[in-house]
Amino acid sequence: MKNWQCRNCGLYIRVDKDRIKVGNVIVFSKVVLIQRYKKMKLAQGVVVGREQEKFKVLHEGVYYFLEKDEVYPADAPVFFLYNMFGECKCLPKNAGKRLR
Ligand SMILES: [Zn+2]
Numbered sequence: 001m002k003n004w005q006c007r008n009c010g011l012y013i014r015v016d017k018d019r020i021k022v023g024n025v026i027v028f029s030k031v032v033l034i035q036r037y038k039k040m041k042l043a044q045g046v047v048v049g050r051e052q053e054k055f056k057v058l059h060e061g062v063y064y065f066l067e068k069d070e071v072y073p074a075d076a077p078v079f080f081l082y083n084m085f086g087e088c089k090c091l092p093k094n095a096g097k098r099l100r
Pocket of ligand 1: 007
């Protein structure tokens, strides 16, 4: 999780989804029905195909076609963390420093 934190402000750095490749594990939110109520649940899947802004993801034997906005690398802080703690606004200054 540390790699995703900005060294300057300590907030999370926005995920660069162009780094997501076939074979990577991603997280997405899946709609599940619980007693007729729709709930969002986090699910993990493997990217098996990618076409520009769309990802084909295999999760529990089922293929999901997800938009770029809907997927996050499995090792990234998930989207609700951004809402909770805020997102780094230092970009693009720190863009080159992140990850490695
Ligand atoms: Zn920052």
